Amino acid sequence: MTGGTGLIGSALCAALMDAGHQVTVFSRKPAGVTKKWSGAVAAVSRLDEWHEQLDFDVIINLAGEPIVDAAWTESRKKALWDSRVTFTGNLVRHIAARQRRPGLLLSGSAIGYYGDRGDEALNDLSGPGNDFAAQLCLAWEQEASRAADAGVRVCLLRTGLVLSANGGLLKRMVLPFKLGLGARLGSGRQWMSWIHIDDYVAIVMQLMADANAQGAFNMTAPQPETNRAFTATLAGVLSRPAWLVAPSFLLTWVMGARAILLTGGQKVLPARLQSGGFQFRYERLDDALRACCKRR
Template identity: 40%
Template sequence: MEPREARKPAGPWTVVMAGASGLIGGALAGSLEADGHRVVRLVRREPHGPGEVRWAPASGRLDPAVLDGCDAVVNLAGAGVGDRRWTEAYKREIRDSRVLGTTALAGAVAAAGRPPEVFLNGSAIGYYGETGDRPVDESAPPGRGFLPELSVEWEAAAAPARDAGVRTVLARTGLVVARQGGAWGRLFPLFRAGLGGRLGDGRQYWSFVALRDEVAALRHLLFSPGLEGPFNVTAPSPATNREVTAAMARVLRRPAVFAVPAPVLRAVLGGMSQDVLGSARVLPARLLESGFAFSCPDVESAVRSALRD
């Protein structure tokens, strides 16, 4: 397929965004505003100015008038999967923060008098569950377990927008390589202190994406009118945990001699341990077919990018 250029908007867009205070949302909002687009942030507290609108995602409803006339709606909201131990209560919070918020936004998109051109909804490669060393792309079925079941429900909640004729994109994001947060935000201080090392046996695949490529991919999906449905937002070369450990050691020039046994991780992290011990070898087939080019296609370039940004 011939590469397609992302559409260059004729003028500034108005983008309504949920989750703009998070790692990915903050970077995307900043990138859009730097190019002259207007970002309206949905917040759960009292608004601090005209660029913020209060909403209550737990209600599952949002006044459609909030979205009337905007060009795009982006939903990247959700409680952090790795922020706390997975108690039953926190698993409910992880689920509700995604499914109820998406339900509210998709319903409002469908009911808006002048609906947006595109609804871009976050999702995750957790959709595929454990894949071992078997590569999977967007054609693969969902896996089993909490994260795959959550991802299926999360994506299904976006259906009202699609059914109303609004171009709907599902961005299945991998592990974001950044110093500011996420899994890698915890790895950098450990490796700088010389305490980094492999997790478990180190053979599990981590499907990662540099933060700058994450933002560029989301913009590509926003501004390319022919793109809809699920897209894996991961670098084209998933790396094993051993390869990640070696790359971090090389770039930071620190030894990586420590290893955390799998039983210890399971005892400390509970259900969340599957996020670091599980193996997901996910490929961005549809993103590559659409003409998107990664600036950081391998783990070492992604780590170096994180140190520069």
């Protein structure tokens, strides 16, 4: 698993080990992996450490520099691109060059693939957007999909906003909300397509088990919410007011181009997962937020 030290990867490592799998994590800080899992998870720090004797059934590829944390300067954009697109290209070349290849590549992507799409309802077959985040996701998916040419089943995890007690979006939001500083972002009409981490993990397990699953999957709960509704729901769960508004011009002034990640959005529906019979444990945002905030 690449990105196995991150928010999603850590939850997946725990679930996979609980299910009896052996996990190896690719990390730039392999000693941290060994320490965190008390040696139960193996660690590699370079792709060329993956020698012919080391066989994997499944590769889960989640590596990527954080996209919201720093301004999208040209050098930051390059780091975002290299850590996803270039990295995935190298990974797929390694897979293809092996005599014994893994049967499945589950590779990360994001609903940013669709760009800022207003109220349009988007399913897994909807086309990509044009902005930087959309082009990044498109190229990331294209690199991963090349593994299919080497006979590997490929599933693309087109991920929404992951809700977890352990970090990510909620970690950034809960403290200001608790201080009564929760704010609607811009118009508040932009859609936020979210998923609870437990459902994300359960979907990955299902995609691993279903030999027919391939292609892109929207990893989002069936009921996306607008930013206005999300703000009100989180404030309600935390029993705090949220009357403030962060105007779009201010967000753009402070954050530059990446403000689109907050002021824009997409209404994404998990059509393929639902038609495949996946039962979401958290369909409603208030239930998901309550579960995360209880565990904080």
